Amino acid sequence: MLGFLIQRFLQAIVVLVVIAALVFLGVFAIGNPIDVLISPDATQQIRLDTIARYGLDQPLWQQYLAFLGRLAQGDLGRSFVFNMPVLDLVLSRLPATLELTLAAVAGATLLGVPLGMFAGYRPHSKVAKLLMGLSILGFSVPTFWIGLVLILVFAVSLGWLPAGGRGETVTVLGVEWSFLTLDGLKHLLLPAVNLSLFKLAMMMRLARAGTREIVLTDTVKFARASGQSEWTILRHHVLPLISIPIVTVFGLEFGSTLAFAVVTETIFSWPGLGKLIIESIQSLDRPVMVAYLMLVACLFIVINFLIDLAYAALDPRIRARR
Amino acid sequence: MSAPLLAVxxxxxxxxxRNAVLKAVDGVSFTLDAGEILGLVGESGSGKSVTGYSLLGLIDPPGRIVAGSVKLQGRELVGLPTAELRALRGRRLAMVFQDPMTTLNPVLTIAAQIRLAIAAHERVSARAGRARAAEVLTRVGIPDAARRLDAYPHQFSGGMRQRVAIAVALLNRPDVIIADEPTTALDVSIQAQILTEMKALVSELGTALIWISHDLAVVSALASRILVMYAGRIVEQGPTASVLRAPRHPYTSGLLDSLPARAEPGAMLRQIPGLPPTLAALPPGCAFQPRCPRADSLCGMAPQVTLTGVRGWRCHHPLDGGPP
Incomplete structure (x- = not known):
């Protein structure tokens, strides 16, 4: 186990170094941030001073080395636009995205897996066919359109729910959370539903396919022959057996939603990471983009590691191989 | 004689x-006495396994029991509500399957699987469940059972896995165990062990056993009575010794001739010509007719069962029974 941890740690460092190079090169190639930073009528002297202050007059490789050096010390630079340390900026936006993503992915899983299992258990029932039809909708209708329709129906026409923002927040452990207040929950609901529809469809299809396959196996027949009820069989035999692909998708969806909830956050003016990255791309706020991408890489490394641990917890055969 | 334990x-x-009705089991009748070991023999696709599943009501759609009756101590099982049938499964009727690799759940410990089987019929504390699991595993010959309760199926050999499955079947001392080729997937030496132990266990507990197999040699070592199935029907039945010594149905005779033990050393094995019929295209009349050396025009009509004492067969031209 220790060997496995060390191996994974070294892998993670290699991945991060490679990502750092790609990110630096990619971001460097985009536009010239100076044009955004100073007003068009600034003097040439102000312009040169600004360039020197941000180290943009040095050769690319020196900038990269300086960047790596600062990165190793945990210093990701200051935002051009907000003029504050990037790490603080990104981390201040993380909780908003975290709670939105968690609500969406967990909701999709908790609802999608049982529905999918039902559809796999009774594949010829009308309900199962309806669920599968709806899941195709969930896959194919674009997120931004669903978001707009949700706002139109629930915020504009019915006026039940707010159209955007985080609402009232409560500070716990120095971080602001929306889900702890009623008003915050109301604000959370529409964007979470918007984000979760696609995932709900996917979880349903995944659970259905797994269940259909497992209920035909001798494992289930043997459990039936010993008198176990259908509920026991679904809960104790089928669910553990289909959980590995579900955990995989849960992890990857969680990571990618955390990183790229851009569309939903923009539509619902949710002040999270997605909104931050879009704004920083528009204003060519390089340090923010870099810090954000590095954070995403770290997130995926951590999530993949957790998925591997979950595999081992779920399937003893994988444990044995390690 | 008293009423049989199981009357089919x-x-x-x-x-x-989609556009055909496959008659996997087509008018099967037999009885089973308490504590009796009955062998059900036939080629793949003869309907022997489906017969076994039908007894427990374990037929999945698109299959269905369309007619007939299964009585356990006089109680009709066909058409019984699911909940009542479920209460009988594992308690009065149990089943062991062919491949122990696939019957046990790979992600649950042995103790967890046995506990689920116990909990299907009674409330039991975790501790009492473990004790009971260890006891039943010891009974089926798993050494050091208490220590291996938390092992997973993949940590057991094939023979040990099948012993666990048998332990689950024996858990509630059922009246009948239906064993569907339980030794087919095992090594020959393990096969013999399991056969011997199974025979001892059922005689000790007074459990009746229906042993389904394509292997006449295995069945003859175990069963006191044999049913031979062909294309969904029982074509011959009788006490094992009598059927083996003097088969009346040409199919039984063909099966016996194809046993390696009966062949001259070095000689080619005799086989039954042709292939088992597919259920979608059964010949009219006697289903064995296209492969039968004794067939004639009479065989275009389905033969009825001829019963003489304990023997029965379904053939227009039975082989000579020899001296009774």
Whole structure:
């Protein structure tokens, strides 16, 4: 186990170094941030001073080395636009995205897996066919359109729910959370539903396919022959057996939603990471983009590691191989 | 003689495919006495496994029991509500399957699987469940059972896995165990061990056993009575010794001739010509007719069962029974 941890740690460092190079090169190639930073009528002297202050007059490789050096010390630079340390900026936006993503992915899983299992258990029932039809909708209708329709129906026409923002927040452990207040929950609901529809469809299809396959196996027949009820069989035999692909998708969806909830956050003016990255791309706020991408890489490394641990917890055969 | 433990009459289980009805079991009748070991023999696709599943009501759609009756101590099982049938499964009727690799759940410990089987019929504390699991595993010959309760199926050998499955079947001392080729997937030496132990266990507990197999040699070592199935029907039945010594149905005789033990050393094995019929295209009349050396025009009509004492067969031209 220790060997496995060390191996994974070294892998993670290699991945991060490679990502750092790609990110630096990619971001460097985009536009010239100076044009955004100073007003068009600034003097040439102000312009040169600004360039020197941000180290943009040095050769690319020196900038990269300086960047790596600062990165190793945990210093990701200051935002051009907000003029504050990037790490603080990104981390201040993380909780908003975290709670939105968690609500969406967990909701999709908790609802999608049982529905999918039902559809796999009774594949010829009308309900199962309806669920599968709806899941195709969930896959194919674009997120931004669903978001707009949700706002139109629930915020504009019915006026039940707010159209955007985080609402009232409560500070716990120095971080602001929306889900702890009623008003915050109301604000959370529409964007979470918007984000979760696609995932709900996917979880349903995944659970259905797994269940259909497992209920035909001798494992289930043997459990039936010993008198176990259908509920026991679904809960104790089928669910553990289909959980590995579900955990995989849960992890990857969680990571990618955390990183790229851009569309939903923009539509619902949710002040999270997605909104931050879009704004920083528009204003060519390089340090923010870099810090954000590095954070995403770290997130995926951590999530993949957790998925591997979950595999081992779920399937003893994988444990044995390690 | 008292009423039989299990009485099956004219059982018919059909599978409804898109444009055909597959008569997997087509009018099977037999009885089973308490503590008796009955062998059910036939080629793949003869309907022997479906017969076994039908007894427990474990036929999945598109299959269905369309006719007949299964009575356990006089109680009709066909058409019983699911909940009542479920209460009988594992308690009065149990089943062991062919491949122990696939019957046990790979992600649950042995103790967890046995506990689920116990909990299907009674409330039991975790501790009492473990004790009971260890006891039943010891009974089926798993050494050091208490220590291996938390092992997973993949940590057991094939023979040990099948012992666990047998332990689950024996858990509630059922009246009948239906064993569907339980030794086919095992090594020959393990096969013999399991056969011997199974025989001892059922005689110790007074459990009746229906042993389903394509292997006449295995069945003859175990069963006191044999049923031979062909294309969904029982074509011959009788006490094992009598059937083996003097088969009346040409199919039984063909099966016996194809046993390696009966062949001259070095000589080619004799086989039954042709292939087992597919259920979708059964010949009219006697299903064995196209492969039968004794067939004639009479065989275009389905033969009825001829019963003489304990022997029975379904043939227009039975082989000579020899001196009774």
């Amino acid at each position: 009459r004219d059982l018919a289980t059909h599978f409804f495919a």
